[in-house]
Amino acid sequence: MNANNYHSGFIAIVGRPNVGKSTLLNHLVGQKISITSRKAQTTRHRISGILTEEHAQFVFVDTPGFQTKHLNTLNRGLNRVVTSSLRNVNVVLFVIEARNFDERDRQVMNLLPKNMPVLLVINKVDNMENKSELLPFIQEIAKEREFTAIVPVSAKQNKQLDTLLNAVRPYLLEGEKIYPEDEITDRNERFLAAELVREKIFRYSGEELPYSVSVVIEQFKIEGKLRRIHAAVLVDKDAHKAMLIGKNGEKLKEIATQARLDMEALFDGKVYLEVWIKVRSGWADNAQVLKSLGYE
Numbered sequence: 001m002n003a004n005n006y007h008s009g010f011i012a013i014v015g016r017p018n019v020g021k022s023t024l025l026n027h028l029v030g031q032k033i034s035i036t037s038r039k040a041q042t043t044r045h046r047i048s049g050i051l052t053e054e055h056a057q058f059v060f061v062d063t064p065g066f067q068t069k070h071l072n073t074l075n076r077g078l079n080r081v082v083t084s085s086l087r088n089v090n091v092v093l094f095v096i097e098a099r100n101f102d103e104r105d106r107q108v109m110n111l112l113p114k115n116m117p118v119l120l121v122i123n124k125v126d127n128m129e130n131k132s133e134l135l136p137f138i139q140e141i142a143k144e145r146e147f148t149a150i151v152p153v154s155a156k157q158n159k160q161l162d163t164l165l166n167a168v169r170p171y172l173l174e175g176e177k178i179y180p181e182d183e184i185t186d187r188n189e190r191f192l193a194a195e196l197v198r199e200k201i202f203r204y205s206g207e208e209l210p211y212s213v214s215v216v217i218e219q220f221k222i223e224g225k226l227r228r229i230h231a232a233v234l235v236d237k238d239a240h241k242a243m244l245i246g247k248n249g250e251k252l253k254e255i256a257t258q259a260r261l262d263m264e265a266l267f268d269g270k271v272y273l274e275v276w277i278k279v280r281s282g283w284a285d286n287a288q289v290l291k292s293l294g295y296e
């Protein structure tokens, strides 16, 4: 490989709940930025973490559909969502737990397109008291489908994560960085702030609110350890605005408080957050709004 060649690509991390996907992502990218939500569609931008190295950039993406806690309710419609969410990734990391491969894992595995490189990640090997159990376990799973590689790791203890990245590397494509390095932090923080507000809106508003809600970060100022964030929530109708504000403004207060607490944990510093609800009118023509929504 020519030393100047840069490689980059998209990687999906999938697996049933609790196998350690978030832990793995956090330890791979070295930053706590994985966000979960009950409604998969709340994630309009699908990037969940970026690892930039001298010669390679790994962009980890969310895969709506795999996020569900109720895999047994998966139907054909969802199946399509899952498949299309994987269309643009270069490789899939299918995460399971050491010693614990069951029907729920099989359900996730069966949703993975046949023609896609799938790397099996056996997580939590630190839980295995008897290491001689690992090989027979691997041999059993290898019968389930063709994996391009099988890598046992401990996400929590940071073990074998370099081996995992090395196994992913051949699937990155030659090309420039997908995201410029110097923009990543700020862009991520703005994006994550919007995602957190959006996540709380969906969590606290139940099923009634349509997915047309957008969150625009109108101000994001860093003053030492303090972040001043102004978020505008754009809705289509006055009724939606009233729904989000709630009785005596209580719902909006709860949304803003929960979003702020998450932001403070995520950014590791104090956050001053203001959230407004706006009924949009002709907002789609507004270049400024489109830009802040990421549609440039």
Ligand SMILES: Nc1nc2c(ncn2[C@@H]2O[C@H](COP(=O)(O)OP(=O)(O)OP(=O)(O)O)[C@@H](O)[C@H]2O)c(=O)[nH]1
Pocket: 015, 016, 017, 018, 019, 020, 021, 022, 023, 024, 036, 123, 124, 125, 126, 127, 153, 154, 155, 156, 157
């Ligand atoms: N022993 C051990 N525990 C781990 C390891 N990785 C993750 N865990 C634990 O497993 C639990 C689930 O981890 P998460 O990272 O939240 O799992 P997830 O797959 O993202 O879960 P969902 O968000 O529910 O899909 C947590 O209690 C982690 O601390 C590991 O390598 N070893």
